[in-house]
Amino acid sequence: MSELWNPKKVLITGAAGTIGSVLREGLKGKYETLALSDIKPLGEAAPGEEIFENADIRDLDATAATMEGVDCVVHLAGIPVEDEWEKILPMNLIGCYNVFEAARRAGVKRVVFASSNHAVGYYRRAGVIDTDVQPRPDSRYGVSKVYGEALGRLYADKHGMAVSCLRIGSFQPKPQDLRQLMTWISHSDTVHLIERCIDHPDYHFVAVYGVSNNTRNKWDNSKVDWLGYRPRDNAEDYAVELYAKEDTEHPIAKPFHGGMFCPMEFSGDLNKID
């Protein structure tokens, strides 16, 4: 990117979703145009907003129709949890491809992709992992996020798009269980992280953990410090409250960063997951 980066139009896919609705509010008025797409209702367009309802990412033409004049896409749409392959495939693989490809065809310069900690969920919590670790998905959902990160690499290297992949932890108004003392990301830290990925003047490709400034954080973002992500919230503020609750975490969830998706359909050998 040689010319000065000054994004005027930002598109959020999945803008009616949990993260999308918070981001819509958080970015209000920040860019000349905030375009919002989803297959779910998005309500009335506020000033500066452009709405694309029934914009199904499973359909390349419908996705292409949302990209006109867009500088940066924040791609949040997709199945947000472990699910059947029949649902993950069209939404998280075909849909993700359609978003990158439609963006490329429209000359979009930057894509911010909502990846997930589940792309590396089978690493053990006993250790810290950094942004360079090999993929280690804990679910079909996690595999779909590894695939999205790989697509991001491809579009960065082959087509010169700037791509950021956010390995989002537990996006909640406040942490819900003991695992989230490590993995929680607050609403305002999420908006701040995405803003950094949209606004940073120049990068090629980056994978970054979406996690708050938690005392017990085990995801090391030090290699991507240049991005300027400075989270402020800390799950530890809720520790007493969380320790007072019953710990119901599954024994096969407990050793791993990914938690609850790890025991699902498990038929492996725990001793071999080093």
Ligand code: 15L
């Ligand atoms: C995610 O990626 C999911 O979207 C969410 O449902 C949670 O499972 C979260 O990660 C988490 O790991 O807590």
